[in-house]
Amino acid sequence: MSAALLRPHASVATCFLFFNSIQRSLTSATDTAAPDQKSSYWVRMACRFENVFFPLENQPGTRGFARTHRNHYHVAAAILLASILAAPATHAQGELGLGAKSGLPIPRFVSLKADRVNVRKGPARDQEVTWIYTRSGLPVEITAESENWRRIRDWEGSEGWVYHAMLSGRRTGVVKAKDPNGLVPLLAKGEATAAVVAQLQSGVLGWVKKCEGGWCRFTGQGATGQSFDGFIAQERLWGVYPKEKIE
Secondary structure, three states: OOOEEEOOOHHHHHOOOOOHHHHHHHHHOOOOOOHHHHOOHHHHHHHOHHHHOOOHHHOOOOHHHHHHHHHHHHHHHHHHHHHHHHOOOOOOOOOOEEOOOOOOEEOEEEEEOOOOEEEEOOOOOOOOEEEEEOOOOOEEEEEEEEOOEEEEEOOOOOEEEEEHHHEEOOOEEEEOOOOOOOEEEEEOOOOOOOOEEEEEEOOOEEEEEEEEOOEEEEEEEOOOOOEEEEEEEHHHEEOEOOOOOEO
């Protein structure tokens, strides 16, 4: 049976390793989760090292020990933080910072939660609406934060500010072929020699289920309603970072 040719939905065209458990939380937490759920553990660890790892002053009979060794903890905290920051990040492009409001990495990929999302010129409701997204699930990259507002960039390079509640941590991607008119094969397995189950055009939107070893499981539905499910080369998706692992 020949591979199906799947085209993008019409509206698409218009419109960090620390620890495995931390990586999973970072890639799955939504932008609107409660602070304790979405704050990076290693940030709290670095900022309040003696209280997180050595809460001695909170334990009976240990206040003297805590006072004697507090400086040791500060030194250890600095060393630990430096080693964490020096560890290879799962994002392979740009330098990662932390959102002052969310505590999550910047930049990071998320997706649009609603079918209608206003993009504003600045981080406030009284700022001009520069354009409107009209399809949920589109991947966008958060490049800055300001209180409850997030500056985002889409797959076409357009940037603007949206309210945080309009974004989801669910990962999606848009197919990007080498040639604008070229096709990207969707394979039965994450292997270059696997059978081709579909041919995807640039702009096809889908859900990113997992990424590992340079391949991502990619599922969705084409403009004609035909569903697809297979593996695509990670470099052929906009919405995931090179070598990023998604579980």
